[in-house]
Amino acid sequence: MPLKIVYKPCTLHFRKEAGTSRGILTQKTSWILQVADSEQPGLTGYGECGPLPGLSVDDLPDFETQLIDVCDLFNSLDLDVFPFNLGIILDQVVPQHLPSIRFGVESALLDIMKGGKRKPFKNDFAEGKTGVLMNGLIWMGSFDDMFAQVEEKLSQGFTTLKMKVGAIDFDKECRILESVRSRYHKDQITLRVDANGAFKPEDVEQKLAVLSAFDLHSIEQPIKAGQHTLMATLCQNSPVPVALDEELIGVFDYREKFALLKKLNPPFIILKPTLLGGFRHTSEWIEIANRLQIGWWITSALESNIGLNAIAQYTAAFNNPLPQGLGTGQLYVNNFESPLEVREGYLYYNVEKGWELPAL
Incomplete structure (x- = not known):
């Protein structure tokens, strides 16, 4: 063929x-x-x-x-x-x-x-039998806009929220976290934050100390990638568990992956198959993380429903109990119609719905 x-x-x-x-x-x-x-x-x-x-x-x-x-x-x-x-x-x-x-x-x-049915991975998720637990993403914006996003995600049934930080005033971002935490205990709502490397070496420890008051699950990439000595210290000593994200991008050799995780020893890593080179490379990161007892979860990277579907089906195969970052399919006004649905904080594949794909 x-x-x-x-x-x-x-x-x-x-x-x-x-x-x-x-x-x-x-x-x-x-x-x-x-x-x-x-x-x-x-x-x-x-x-x-x-x-x-x-x-x-x-x-x-x-x-x-x-x-x-x-x-x-x-x-x-x-x-x-x-x-x-x-x-x-x-x-x-x-x-x-x-x-x-x-x-x-x-x-x-x-x-x-697998037969050209948009089911690259065979599992219960792809058959519509189970959903994948997700975090609700709060994008950066004004205080009022971010607060409104929090309310919307909570009303949609999400029990884990991930908030982007590092763009607006840090005190305002903390006020939003404080508002959520004042109403919901950490056993009710899990809070994650993602700095996308925005914190500076001179103030990162002070900001992490402030953030620790909000019982956060983790902080993604608090400083820019490549600062390995400082990052190793943060992974060891931060009062908020650190999750590496951008730090993994561009590392393709298996031995280099192992050496990086062994050196930095983070509590968590974030895996984006589009940025890491696909599923084979992602699986290598997972295998190494499991060997080193490092937690992990998978996140989409602003794909349309075509890419998101493949990532979701791959993710479901691992039965990882942590909330995954797979909610970006709702971002676009012109996304491709698909069986993917978000219900009560879970992503599902509705086998009753079909695909509307572009003619190539």
């Missing part, structure tokens, strides 16, 4: 401005992949390449040119894909420094291998 791959760019528009410490997002471009079998008309697999501006190592001016090169190489090889050669194909066709393309190609190949 010689496979052929094509792609199409898609601009996703946010329902409202999404604030992060790296700026405000109003739209995002993803490149949708479709793999087809020339000998089986109608059999297709879908994937998504969506590098995050300013964060992905393949956020490059010539990204589309490199994607074209990958597709051309793929199409020149008359490939068949099976479980035993999937990794070989990825290693030969997609360079390591293009993690989002690797994620997209891997997702599309897994999809077509």
